[in-house]
Amino acid sequence: MEEDVLLLVYKQVLENIEGGENHLLIANGFNRGLGINTGYPAIFQRMAENNRGVYHEAMPMMEECCFDLEALIGKLENDIADHNQFLKKYVRNKVKFDFMQATHEIVKSEIKNIYAEKNEGVFLLLRNFDSYFSLNYDSFLYLFLLKHKSLKSGEKNAIAFQPTIQFIEEDIDASQNDIYTEIKEARTNGTLKVTLGEDASMEKRLCNVTKSHFVKEVTEYSKTYKKGWKTKDITRVVDAIFEEEKRNALIERVDDGSRPIQQSLFSGGTEFVFDPKSKTQNIFFLHGAFHIYKDGDRVKKITQQSDKALYQRLEEVINDDQKEIVCVLQHTNKTDAINDNDYLMNCLNKLGELKGSLVIIGCSLSDNDDHIFEKINNSEIKTIYLSTLSKEKSKNYKLARKKFPSKEIYLFDAESISYELIEEKILCPA
Numbered sequence: 001m002e003e004d005v006l007l008l009v010y011k012q013v014l015e016n017i018e019g020g021e022n023h024l025l026i027a028n029g030f031n032r033g034l035g036i037n038t039g040y041p042a043i044f045q046r047m048a049e050n051n052r053g054v055y056h057e058a059m060p061m062m063e064e065c066c067f068d069l070e071a072l073i074g075k076l077e078n079d080i081a082d083h084n085q086f087l088k089k090y091v092r093n094k095v096k097f098d099f100m101q102a103t104h105e106i107v108k109s110e111i112k113n114i115y116a117e118k119n120e121g122v123f124l125l126l127r128n129f130d131s132y133f134s135l136n137y138d139s140f141l142y143l144f145l146l147k148h149k150s151l152k153s154g155e156k157n158a159i160a161f162q163p164t165i166q167f168i169e170e171d172i173d174a175s176q177n178d179i180y181t182e183i184k185e186a187r188t189n190g191t192l193k194v195t196l197g198e199d200a201s202m203e204k205r206l207c208n209v210t211k212s213h214f215v216k217e218v219t220e221y222s223k224t225y226k227k228g229w230k231t232k233d234i235t236r237v238v239d240a241i242f243e244e245e246k247r248n249a250l251i252e253r254v255d256d257g258s259r260p261i262q263q264s265l266f267s268g269g270t271e272f273v274f275d276p277k278s279k280t281q282n283i284f285f286l287h288g289a290f291h292i293y294k295d296g297d298r299v300k301k302i303t304q305q306s307d308k309a310l311y312q313r314l315e316e317v318i319n320d321d322q323k324e325i326v327c328v329l330q331h332t333n334k335t336d337a338i339n340d341n342d343y344l345m346n347c348l349n350k351l352g353e354l355k356g357s358l359v360i361i362g363c364s365l366s367d368n369d370d371h372i373f374e375k376i377n378n379s380e381i382k383t384i385y386l387s388t389l390s391k392e393k394s395k396n397y398k399l400a401r402k403k404f405p406s407k408e409i410y411l412f413d414a415e416s417i418s419y420e421l422i423e424e425k426i427l428c429p430a
Contacts, residue, residue, distance in 0.1 A: 005397045009416035013359060013385045014128060016410075021356030024129040025376075028136055029362020029387070029414070036110045038103055038138050040067035046102035055098070069099055069329045093318045096325070100290045100314055103138045129359070131282040132254075133351065135369065137289055137327050179229055183218055183237050211242050257281030257346075258301045272301040276346045284347035286372060287334065288326035292343065293317045299326060299343040335371045351375040357383045361417070365399045373403040381407060387414040 008016075031038045044062045048055040055062075058072075065071040073095050077088045190206040206214060215238050222229040257280075258272040274292070275281075276299075285292065291302045302313045317323045326344065328337045338344040352375045363386070365373065376384070384407045388396040393411050400409045 005393045008412040017357045022129045023131045023358045025133040025360045027363035133284045255280045256283045274299040287328035292326040294324045352379050355380040359385045361387045383408045385410045
């Protein structure tokens with residue numbers, strides 16, 4: 001008789017882990033849940049669209065290789081004479097570059113929708129955790145967590161990606177009659193006079209009031225000064241402002257482990273180098289990412305703020321024999337690539353040091369990631385919460401019990417994950 005598996009909803013997971021030490025592991029299903037399809041078939045399709053005369057004809061070969069990038073490259077190299085090493089290297093580098101460019105384009109084209117639609121509160125998910133682990137090779141999680149910090153502080157420490165908060169402001173200003181700037185100014189610097197009696201009054205900063213109170217005051221301000229602002233416009237603008245405050249609170253504690261290192265006087269500029277001994281790093285790319293590369297005995301981060309500059313840096317790294325993108329693109333023998341790289345080994349070992357609870361979103365628990373699951377199973381993680389579709393709960397529960405025999409397992413409905421905003425008091429920035 002098949003075991004009846006309890007399926008939690010996402011809010012129950014958040015209630016269960018509140019107040020404890022919690023960690024998040026995401027895989028490709030996390031991106032998909034936000035409408036960003038970075039699966040290999042989707043990436044190859046984008047490559048075919050970008051280079052119709054080349055990859056369109058190679059699509060049958062891609063399918064034959066089960067969309068395994070390293071397998072495809074190996075097949076292409078086998079068709080080139082052994083003495084022609086130049087062509088072998090050119091093909092390998094060109095395919096990898098096109099693959100990375102297509103992935104970046106997919107993420108960039110879809111990320112705006114995350115803020116424009118129901119997922120404006122995605123940071124409510126991310127702020128519940130002490131550390132973040134990604135099985136994805138794209139830099140989506142990094143962009144989500146770190147980009148805003150560089151925009152506000154002016155630091156040149158972000159990989160190329162068009163502004164997120166900035167385009168929210170631009171969109172709102174265009175559709176909400178330029179009221180964003182005025183309401184944001186009120187939130188940041190405005191005060192509210194409170195009369196306590198005939199001779200007693202006090203002032204309260206608007207950045208200390210709750211969202212509902214702030215909406216009430218803005219609505220009253222609009223009526224008093226005949227601004228003509230619609231209620232729906234005020235609500236959307238206030239939602240965006242409060243969400244930005246929540247993101248900023250989270251960003252302050254996010255650390256990807258990279259540190260600025262001044263280059264020589266002759267080369268100038270600053271590089272960001274990953275510190276393998278960092279005690280504060282809390283975001284880890286278990287299989288590497290496109291913005292991480294090895295240069296000699298150091299692992300560095302690409303830090304360009306325009307797409308043109310990013311693609312140029314990627315191409316330079318890929319074509320330099322002394323440098324290598326830290327990214328495990330193959331489906332098999334992943335441990336070989338991990339063992340040869342200090343950054344990847346540091347990320348993997350960190351899993352073995354975890355305690356508390358681990359929430360896993362969008363992971364199929366496939367055998368080719370057993371090296372990840374073994375580390376988790378040997379850690380002091382007590383409870384694992386795994387997202388699943390309702391129709392697959394029995395199969396996934398059995399699989400989870402097999403992968404994590406020493407852990408307490410709970411499944412939760414992937415379709416119940418919500419990033420909607422909640423009413424909350426936000427403290428004024430210092």
